[in-house]
Amino acid sequence: MIPLHDSTLYHGLFRWHADMDGRPRLSRHEAGPEIIPCPTTGRPLRIATIEANTAAICPACANHGQGGFVSFEGDLRMAYACPQCRELVWLAGA
Ligand SMILES: [Zn+2]
Secondary structure (H helix, E strand, C coil): CCCCCCCCHHHHCEEEEECCCCCEEEEECCCCCCEEECCCCCCEEEEEEEEEEEEEECCCCCCEEEEEEEEECCEEEEEEECCCCCCEEEECCC
8 A cells, every 4th residue: 555645755845646536646745845955966956936736748757647846946957746656857957
């Protein structure tokens, strides 16, 4: 059985849910952190915006999902929280 509320997922930025029909989705964690570490340097990155329930295709597992996007202050990268593979996938800045 998969725990439905694992606060360590996505650095605690999102909660993971399963809909009645079993489809995974995310919601913003109301007590999530304001800063998460850069995956390459460990440098703290301050979060600018968080959007949940955004339809997207995961760059890591290629599944369609209702995931979440995170943007950061002073950093062009974004992170995609995938409800399918449950990874926080970093995206190169535009
Ligand atoms: Zn994925």
